[in-house]
Amino acid sequence: MNVFATEAGTDLYEHATVMGKAHIASLFQQNAERFEDFSFSVPGLMLDLSKQRISSETLNLLCELAREKHLKQWIEDLYNGEKINTSEDRPALHTALRAPADQRLNVDGEDVIAPIHENLSRMETLVNCIHAGQWLGCTGHPIDTIVNIGVGGSDLGPFMACKALSEFTTDSSRKVDIHFVSSMDGSHISSLLDRLNPTRTLFVISSKSFTTIDTLANAETAKEWLKRADQHDQMNEALILKRHFIGVSATPKRMVDWGIPESNHLYFWEWTGGRYSMWSTIGLPIALRIGMQGFRDMLAGAHAMDTHFRNTEFESNLPVLLALTGIWNINFLGITAHAILPYDGRLSHLPSYLEQLEMESNGKNTTRTNEMVGYNTCPVLWGEIGTNAQHAFYQLLHQGTIPVMCDFITCSTRYEGPNNTELKHQHQLNLSNCLAQSQILALGDTVIEGAENSPPHKRYRGNQPCSTLLLDKLTPETFGMLIAMYEHKVFVQSVIWNINPFDQWGVELGKTIATGLLPALNGSSDGVSLDSSTRGLINHINTKR
Known part of the structure; x- marks a missing residue:
């Protein structure tokens, strides 16, 4: 099946035979106003597509393709609660x-907005209680350490946001340390518990199903650690669970079955995809880090991008343009590698987050x-992080044989205030590196006079398409806008490709097989069908224990 067998798709294939031979440097030579023609803004955020291998005709054809794929109707179905998963x-x-x-939004006859805000209010009560030092552990000490136990979307989103927005702590939230545990092998939690005080530690168990083996294995380890630490005080397990655990899930009964009382529950819903869940009560660690008002500001920024995405014409719609440019690179120019390059240390976990968001959503081979x-x-x-990447894989980007599209992400301003002169200078150095690298990747060494006389091993071919995302400054609001923009980009591309971005069946079989292998690793192969490689590896492992 070829979803591009349409009028606009056919025109794009023909157009690509011309643009595919063009060099981005030549496009700038032909049009000195490319930045004015191919940069797009909303308050707080600007997207520059001028270093992409595109023309006005390219964008016009791509927008027509989106109309042929009924993108507007798909957007309305998304917002109106149609069952698009x-x-x-x-x-x-x-x-x-x-x-x-x-x-208000009615889905299957029930409003979904009111329960969302009821749970946000419930979360706010917990946050304020912890920040005020009123949540007490078993021995009466105030809780000052939070350990979030989750995996995938229950870990990556909150972890990324807490790092990105750590400068926005309040006087109260600054008193609370927050840690994240996700590793199934116990390496995260074992090294962490050695450093923590059990009388002051609260565990947040985040799992939509509350059956995720990775998460529950770490949760059991945490529970046993607390029970051992409490052996002299002889507190019963129910009290330990009440004082030291909060559950965040879409399945309340399983939280109760595990032992977490309803007073310590936060809820979200089955329709909340893991990689889209940090906006829900899964975002509890974010609210604990930046305060509930900061969390609401992040939601407001995402909502501003939602409004822009829903109401803006494709030709100036940031998520749509970012998505369609990606479609152009992937399906018409044959570029299937994408580098995420934030030039801001606070966004160090953004690449990992986007890896999950995009590859788990759109890594599909069926329509x-x-x-x-x-x-x-x-x-x-x-x-x-861009400056680290410059000393790692930029060699491939500049002189390798693989075409790569790149997203450069940075902030115009940072370190405001009269006493930050040296830090402001460092920010200028950071910006100069960001702009220089995108310039060279796109334009090559044409920006250097006489470069054509250099030996081949010193030449920079360029022509790597680059987008630049420029935040005015990083705040909870602009951060929310940035993440929501990428979410909508993923959705637009799924519509063009006619795939479902909201399921992830590809990860399920591995979980099933892993559970089935446990008996063999424990020395019993009865009823376990193994290939020779897996059997040999298990036998080798068992001889070493």
Whole structure:
């Protein structure tokens, strides 16, 4: 199946035969006003596409392709709660998680907005209680250490946001240390527990199903650690769970079965995809880090991007343009590698977050009608803080043989205040590196006079398409806008590719097989069917124990 066998798709293939031979440097030579023509803004955020291998005709054809794919209707279905997650027969309502309290959205006859805000209020009560030092451990000491136990979306989003927004702590939130545990092998939690005081530690167990083996294994380890620490005081297990555990899940009964009392529950819903969940009560660690007002500011920023995405024409719609430019690179120019390059240390975990968001959403090989795709879908994403990456994999970007599209992400201003002269200078150095690298990757050494006389091993071919995302400054609000923009980008691309971005069946089989292998690793192979490699590896492991 070829979703590009349309009028606009056919025109794009023909257009690509010309643009595919063009060098980005030549496009700037032909049009000195490219930045004015291909940069787009909303308050607080600017997107520069001028270093992409595109022309006005390219964008016009891509927007026409989006109209042929009924993108506007798909956007309305997303916002209106239609069951666009067809394989799981449910809506995808992450936009509702950041909608204002005075909005209403009926899904299957019930309003979903009011319960969202009820849970935000419940979360605010817990946050304020902890910040005020009123949540007491078993021995009466105030809780001052939070350990979030989760995996995937229950870990990556809150972890990224807490790092990105750590400068926005309040006087109260600054008193609380926050840690994240996700590793199944115990390496995270074992080294962490050695450093913590059990009388002052509260564990947040985050799992939509509350059956995730990675999360529950770490939770059991935490519970046993608390019980051992409490052996002299002889507190019963129920009291330990009440004083030292909060559960965040869409399945309250399983939290109760595990032992967490209802007073310590926060809820979200089955329609909340893990990689879209940090806007929900899964974002509890974020609220604990920056305060509830900061968390609401982050929601407001995401909602501002939601409004822009829903109401703005494709030709100036930031998520749509970012998505369509990606479609152009992937499906018409054959570029299937994508580097995420934040030039801001606070965004160090953004590449990992976007890896999950994009590759788990759009790493699909079947259409919504269960036909095999006949075209590339999601590219391979990776990335690193820009200045670190310059000393790691930029060699490949500049002189390797693989075409790569790059997103440069940075902030115009930082270190405001009269006493930050040296830090402001460092920010200027950072910006100069960001702008220089995107310039050279796109334009090559044409920016250097006489470079054509250099030996081949010193030449920079350029022509790597680059987008630049420039925040006025990083705040909870602009951070929310940035993440929501990437979410909508992923959705737009899924519509063009006719795939479902809201399921992740590809990860399920590995979990099932892993559970089935446990008996063999414990010395019993009865009923376990193994290939020779897996059998040999298990036998080798068992001889070493």
